[in-house]
Amino acid sequence: MAEIGIDIHKASAILQAGNLVAIPTETVYGLAGNALDPVAVTKIFETKNRPSFDPLIVHVAGVDQVARYTREFPEELRKLAVAFWPGPLTLLLPKKDIVPDLVTSGLDTVAVRVPSHPVTSALLQAVDFPLAAPSANPFGYISPTQAVHVQDQLGEKIAYILDGGDCSVGLESTIVGLEHGQLIVYRLGGLSVSAIEEVVGPVLILPQSSSNPKSPGMLKSHYAPRTPVVLGDLDQLMENYRQKGEEFAILSFSKDYDEIGKEKKVVLSPQGDFGEAARNLFSGMRFLDKAGVSVILAEELPEKHLGKAINDRLRRAAAK
Numbered sequence: 001m002a003e004i005g006i007d008i009h010k011a012s013a014i015l016q017a018g019n020l021v022a023i024p025t026e027t028v029y030g031l032a033g034n035a036l037d038p039v040a041v042t043k044i045f046e047t048k049n050r051p052s053f054d055p056l057i058v059h060v061a062g063v064d065q066v067a068r069y070t071r072e073f074p075e076e077l078r079k080l081a082v083a084f085w086p087g088p089l090t091l092l093l094p095k096k097d098i099v100p101d102l103v104t105s106g107l108d109t110v111a112v113r114v115p116s117h118p119v120t121s122a123l124l125q126a127v128d129f130p131l132a133a134p135s136a137n138p139f140g141y142i143s144p145t146q147a148v149h150v151q152d153q154l155g156e157k158i159a160y161i162l163d164g165g166d167c168s169v170g171l172e173s174t175i176v177g178l179e180h181g182q183l184i185v186y187r188l189g190g191l192s193v194s195a196i197e198e199v200v201g202p203v204l205i206l207p208q209s210s211s212n213p214k215s216p217g218m219l220k221s222h223y224a225p226r227t228p229v230v231l232g233d234l235d236q237l238m239e240n241y242r243q244k245g246e247e248f249a250i251l252s253f254s255k256d257y258d259e260i261g262k263e264k265k266v267v268l269s270p271q272g273d274f275g276e277a278a279r280n281l282f283s284g285m286r287f288l289d290k291a292g293v294s295v296i297l298a299e300e301l302p303e304k305h306l307g308k309a310i311n312d313r314l315r316r317a318a319a320k
């Protein structure tokens, strides 16, 4: 099992030695290694069972470090960095040669982010290299939002998990790039499109159903529990599955269903708050995945604010 602790010096020593540490961020827990060391980066792919065509996000301490790893920083993207960093926003920028091709899966752009979690900010200050860190879960499964989630799934494979408590956002970062002067959202995430558009005007959202290997966080089936997930109108789905005599659990946005036992339901936010729903989404899916039922019935949220990104994750969890 991995040790869970809050020792930043220990974490930085492990990273200096070329090994991996799980780190807390405001989005989800990451599996971090030295982004400039191809051997450490290889360990990340192996530990997660992640296909090498799925590029990694590089985490840096501050916006002033971006120029070390990128050739240019277009004004439109810089504006977003100024507005939202540190925070759940990842920017795609032309990479310098110092960033190994392994990190970007051979792409000419590198995904860069300044995370806002105080523990990981301190860690990034303590080391003299950036951290490549995908979510600290086996490829395709639900992302971890607590240290114990990492322990459950990767505890046998890594030495140390830095504990930063529950992730305050709970969804992966929103990924934005620029092509031919057009801002493009490649992955919906913890920063809402409406917040982005307030700063830079209308952006293009890449069709989220694509299995485009340019952005494999967008693979159709991803973020998925082992138990099948079916999306739709909850009342109707429950009726159907009752008739079929199948055992189910439910994931609802705000409505409580008294007739369903506590161990078989998750209400994401009784007040209908999108931020709270996002924070509870992945831990809720994990909880229901252990309920011992044959199917999880879930409903989509209203398509606004973080509801967009939450629905994206729910659809991917339901895709087979």
Ligand code: AMP
Pocket: 054, 055, 056, 057, 092, 104, 107, 109, 110, 111, 133, 134, 135, 172, 173, 175, 186, 187, 214, 215, 216, 217, 218
């Ligand atoms: P994860 O760290 O697991 O949240 O996944 C990182 C995601 O960032 C990948 O799955 C890609 O979708 C995206 N990504 C990273 N680097 C690039 C890049 N250079 N171009 C496009 N997408 C990228």
Ligand code: MG
Pocket: 134, 135, 143
């Ligand atoms: Mg991931």
